Amino acid sequence: MTLAETKTKTLxxxxxxxxxxxxxxYNVEFSTFYKARTGIDVKVRQSHGGAGKQARAVIDxxxxxxLTLALAYDIDAISERTGxxxxxxxxxxxxxxxxxxxxxxxxxxxxxxxxxxDWDDLVKxxxxxxxxxxxxxxxxxxxxxxxxxxxxxxxxSEDKAIEFVSQLYRNVPVMDSGARGSTNTFVRxxxxxxxxxxxxxxLLATTKLSDAAEFEIxxxxxxxxxQPPVTVVHKHAKNHNVAKExxxxxxxxxxxxxxxxxxxHFYRPVHPEFADKKDLQRFPDxxxxxxxxxxxxxxxxxKKHFNDGGVFDKIYQPGR
Amino acid sequence: MIIATKKxxxxxxxxxxxxxxxxxxxxxxxxxxxxxxxxISACLILPLLMVLYEALRSGWDVYLASITEPDALAAxxxxxxxxxxxxxxxxxxxxxxxxxxxxxxxxxxxxLLTLIDLPFxxxxxxxxxxxxxxxxxxxxxxxxxxxxxxxxxxxxxxxxLATLFVTFPFVARExxxxxxxxxxxxxxAARVLGASGWTIFTRVTLPNIKWGLLYGVILCNxxxxxxxxxxSVVSGHIRGVTNTLPLHVEVVYNEYQFTAxxxxxxxxxxxxxxxxxxxxxxxxxxxxxxxxx
Numbered sequence: 328m329t330l331a332e333t334k335t336k337t338l339x340x341x342x343x344x345x346x347x348x349x350x351x352x353y354n355v356e357f358s359t360f361y362k363a364r365t366g367i368d369v370k371v372r373q374s375h376g377g378a379g380k381q382a383r384a385v386i387d388x389x390x391x392x393x394l395t396l397a398l399a400y401d402i403d404a405i406s407e408r409t410g411x412x413x414x415x416x417x418x419x420x421x422x423x424x425x426x427x428x429x430x431x432x433x434x435x436x437x438x439x440x441x442x443x444x445d446w447d448d449l450v451k452x453x454x455x456x457x458x459x460x461x462x463x464x465x466x467x468x469x470x471x472x473x474x475x476x477x478x479x480x481x482x483x484s485e486d487k488a489i490e491f492v493s494q495l496y497r498n499v500p501v502m503d504s505g506a507r508g509s510t511n512t513f514v515r516x517x518x519x520x521x522x523x524x525x526x527x528x529x530l531l532a533t534t535k536l537s538d539a540a541e542f543e544i545x546x547x548x549x550x551x552x553x554q555p556p557v558t559v560v561h562k563h564a565k566n567h568n569v570a571k572e573x574x575x576x577x578x579x580x581x582x583x584x585x586x587x588x589x590x591x592h593f594y595r596p597v598h599p600e601f602a603d604k605k606d607l608q609r610f611p612d613x614x615x616x617x618x619x620x621x622x623x624x625x626x627x628x629x630k631k632h633f634n635d636g637g638v639f640d641k642i643y644q645p646g647r
Numbered sequence: 648m649i650i651a652t653k654k655x656x657x658x659x660x661x662x663x664x665x666x667x668x669x670x671x672x673x674x675x676x677x678x679x680x681x682x683x684x685x686x687i688s689a690c691l692i693l694p695l696l697m698v699l700y701e702a703l704r705s706g707w708d709v710y711l712a713s714i715t716e717p718d719a720l721a722a723x724x725x726x727x728x729x730x731x732x733x734x735x736x737x738x739x740x741x742x743x744x745x746x747x748x749x750x751x752x753x754x755x756x757x758x759l760l761t762l763i764d765l766p767f768x769x770x771x772x773x774x775x776x777x778x779x780x781x782x783x784x785x786x787x788x789x790x791x792x793x794x795x796x797x798x799x800x801x802x803x804x805x806x807x808l809a810t811l812f813v814t815f816p817f818v819a820r821e822x823x824x825x826x827x828x829x830x831x832x833x834x835x836a837a838r839v840l841g842a843s844g845w846t847i848f849t850r851v852t853l854p855n856i857k858w859g860l861l862y863g864v865i866l867c868n869x870x871x872x873x874x875x876x877x878x879s880v881v882s883g884h885i886r887g888v889t890n891t892l893p894l895h896v897e898v899v900y901n902e903y904q905f906t907a908x909x910x911x912x913x914x915x916x917x918x919x920x921x922x923x924x925x926x927x928x929x930x931x932x933x934x935x936x937x938x939x940x
Contacts, residue, residue, distance in 0.1 A: 348902070387785075390802075
């Protein structure tokens, strides 16, 4: 073995908020696998935060080797502004580079005191809705789009959808910058009646947390298929001499071990056949639509709804 | 002349006897005192006790485990390293700046004073963003730095720079009034007796300001270890690499490890309390020195 091979290599994975527990465990699995296969020790370092904020940091120079963010638009933005990797990144890995998916569900307090069943109940007066800020959080953008798509389908027009989401955001008392902050607001600080949440965060809150028995999950009639994608930041990985490791790190996400782990950490695996049956039972059947179906892709959705001067800026005025 | 002085001294005790220091009624004093005490308990003591209570709720083992896990240790090391770099630099700068401002007159002196105060008035978040704009990719010096293979922001140098920025005024602000009140008489005397500039500084100026200097350094150190805002912007939050202790507290809190978060927070609170005690000792010496001078 040469000296170069015995050296420990370091990968930096820049991720979004709720993947903390999954990657903590996955990194150990990957290091073991890679060591057995190549004899090289790989140490994976993690950075977590709101997806938009994390993307901004990478654009400003955070030396990420791989990105595992909440939605494709943020990765597009990095590619576009920095040229650190090609803009066809999403076609490099199977399933649009999303090795696990999730959706948006409602978390309510035990017994569902406000009797929340579907999206319509969120716009009723007196219902407090917790969701993070779509400007900084990826999960929040999925929340917003899910509500929009529901209203558009149910009431049949864009004007009605605008009315619906503006009513919904008028019911939001606290807007955190990331999904994890919102979970803490709802679960730990006891604010709000319903929390629009990643399914994985909601499942975590109802099974793992010490006060798990105080919450229940409500599955709406329609929700969005959230595909958190992954990619290698080619230029950084090459500069850090970890291109091979970075590629393998992401490919291994589709392996039986990783898929099983994703399901364990409440993500819907793209290969359910590898997952534990018990874990899969936790995922309820929901009618899911994709961003491509309703919004014509993330670029379109972002431009119309979340960019400065977009629909969200028009409907959300704090303090009203 | 002598008679007048003596008469003044003779009069003084009788004057103070008839002039009680406090004129307010007893209940007013008590009410004011209890309002102040309630306020302090609610805003300072209670939260501090909460931190300690939450930290030790799951027992000593958990407490020790949470402050000795690798990421926590890395955060402690980084916090100490950042303080160890930024405090001495601020010390040297602070002494030079206050020396120049207090002992000499020059064009732009007021402007320099205002500049030194700037970090007090600018929000730490802005301080962090400034460094991103300077050294980030596409920033003013970002590409040059990258070409030379230097990573400034989202790495330790950026954290040190941001900390330097927010702790900039502490030493200078403490020394300038002290030096101004001391004037230049002793230095002038030393000069007349033939002392060189360096000798004047080490034998006359430095001994005169030492307590003020230590007091400034302590305050500077407290801020350097505790800053969250500016450091958060330039950190990139890479675990075990660029998370300082305050950032690490946020990370573990967000991972539902509340005990670990409060354990690390208690460590910060502990450092702050030690700092305050040392500060109090230095402050008394400083007061004595001011009375003497």
